Amino acid sequence: MLTLYTYFRSSAAYRVRIALNLKGIEYHSQFVHLLRHGGEQRQPAYLKLNPQGLVPALVEGETVMTQSLAIIEYLDELYPHPPVLPADLKGRAYVRSLAQLVACDIHPLNNLRVRQYLIDQWGHSEAQWQEWYQQWIQEGFSALETHLATHPATGLCCYGHSPTMADICLVPQVYNARRFDCDLSPYPRLNDIYRHCTALEHFRQASPEY
Amino acid sequence: MLTLYTYFRSSAAYRVRIALNLKGIEYHSQFVHLLRHGGEQRQPAYLKLNPQGLVPALVEGETVMTQSLAIIEYLDELYPHPPVLPADLKGRAYVRSLAQLVACDIHPLNNLRVRQYLIDQWGHSEAQWQEWYQQWIQEGFSALETHLATHPATGLCCYGHSPTMADICLVPQVYNARRFDCDLSPYPRLNDIYRHCTALEHFRQASPEY
Numbered sequence: 001m002l003t004l005y006t007y008f009r010s011s012a013a014y015r016v017r018i019a020l021n022l023k024g025i026e027y028h029s030q031f032v033h034l035l036r037h038g039g040e041q042r043q044p045a046y047l048k049l050n051p052q053g054l055v056p057a058l059v060e061g062e063t064v065m066t067q068s069l070a071i072i073e074y075l076d077e078l079y080p081h082p083p084v085l086p087a088d089l090k091g092r093a094y095v096r097s098l099a100q101l102v103a104c105d106i107h108p109l110n111n112l113r114v115r116q117y118l119i120d121q122w123g124h125s126e127a128q129w130q131e132w133y134q135q136w137i138q139e140g141f142s143a144l145e146t147h148l149a150t151h152p153a154t155g156l157c158c159y160g161h162s163p164t165m166a167d168i169c170l171v172p173q174v175y176n177a178r179r180f181d182c183d184l185s186p187y188p189r190l191n192d193i194y195r196h197c198t199a200l201e202h203f204r205q206a207s208p209e210y
Numbered sequence: 211m212l213t214l215y216t217y218f219r220s221s222a223a224y225r226v227r228i229a230l231n232l233k234g235i236e237y238h239s240q241f242v243h244l245l246r247h248g249g250e251q252r253q254p255a256y257l258k259l260n261p262q263g264l265v266p267a268l269v270e271g272e273t274v275m276t277q278s279l280a281i282i283e284y285l286d287e288l289y290p291h292p293p294v295l296p297a298d299l300k301g302r303a304y305v306r307s308l309a310q311l312v313a314c315d316i317h318p319l320n321n322l323r324v325r326q327y328l329i330d331q332w333g334h335s336e337a338q339w340q341e342w343y344q345q346w347i348q349e350g351f352s353a354l355e356t357h358l359a360t361h362p363a364t365g366l367c368c369y370g371h372s373p374t375m376a377d378i379c380l381v382p383q384v385y386n387a388r389r390f391d392c393d394l395s396p397y398p399r400l401n402d403i404y405r406h407c408t409a410l411e412h413f414r415q416a417s418p419e420y
Contacts, residue, residue, distance in 0.1 A: 051356035052311065052349070063300055067314070070306035077299050089287050090273055096280035101262065104277070108318045117345065122338075135327065139262070146261035
């Protein structure tokens, strides 16, 4: 049985929960509270599993896997059906690029450790955090919206009508942006895809509220 | 013929140059100067190719590919030899996680657009930028060093003795950290791997100085 070290609001853990559900893989959840005890992810017990002190980590027997996209690629290679990447190589490159646009160029700038650094270490205000957060959402979502508006494969999901790694990354990021009161009206396609995916049972059961 | 939109010092473009060289793929370089004319990557002509306004972009016929790791996975699927990912699934997950540790959790925090935001927008000093830069290098490199010190597959390269996607990401990041005068003495394995890889012809010909 797989064990997922997870936190309900972590975008990266949320991605892996969606992927596990889409693949129909049973797993055990081990909760790591990112705000309790100075961050349970920074305690020695967890650092032994993941020296980065970040969630998620996926444990299978003696193997610990980290980094959400690496975990999702692993799950897709081990359990190919249903696939979360298209079959054709250029489609795969495109879907991975959308996923990485979120996972490399939006999320890492806006996650908890950066928030704590800017506010606790440098004394920035909540309003400045909000400005910072929205800056990277706006840059990233504008580019995503342009991709989705112009790519012929855009459907109910980012690529066709079935969820891929792109939707697995998009949904937690939109969820997060809504929580921080970002104006998402300039991104109609992102909103449509978010609405479509969050209505799907596998996404719903992975959500922070579930 | 492939065309790579590149900038000599961009870590992400440097990664793709290494991968193209390792695979022995001929390509044409199109230079995008990140500091000239307010950033050539933000001019309309380039934004048509990549709405994110970031390098690299790889163009093959009518197809534009963005995001360095997506491009490298594409090259690895199209030209499987020599591979830049191991054959076994857990090895692949591990190598991808090392690559993503750099590409998601170090590089995006320390790249040019963030520097410009912190200094030009918020008025932080060069010394504060240095502190910020070193914070994410230190967190990321400490975790990487721990992985490499404990994983049985560590060799002359991050995984065995041949370069993988992990080395392709590590080398440009170490290059960058040296440029910003980071103390890298706590990371002997990273230094050894950096020295080994940068002596290889395919890496050398991809370097900013070449």
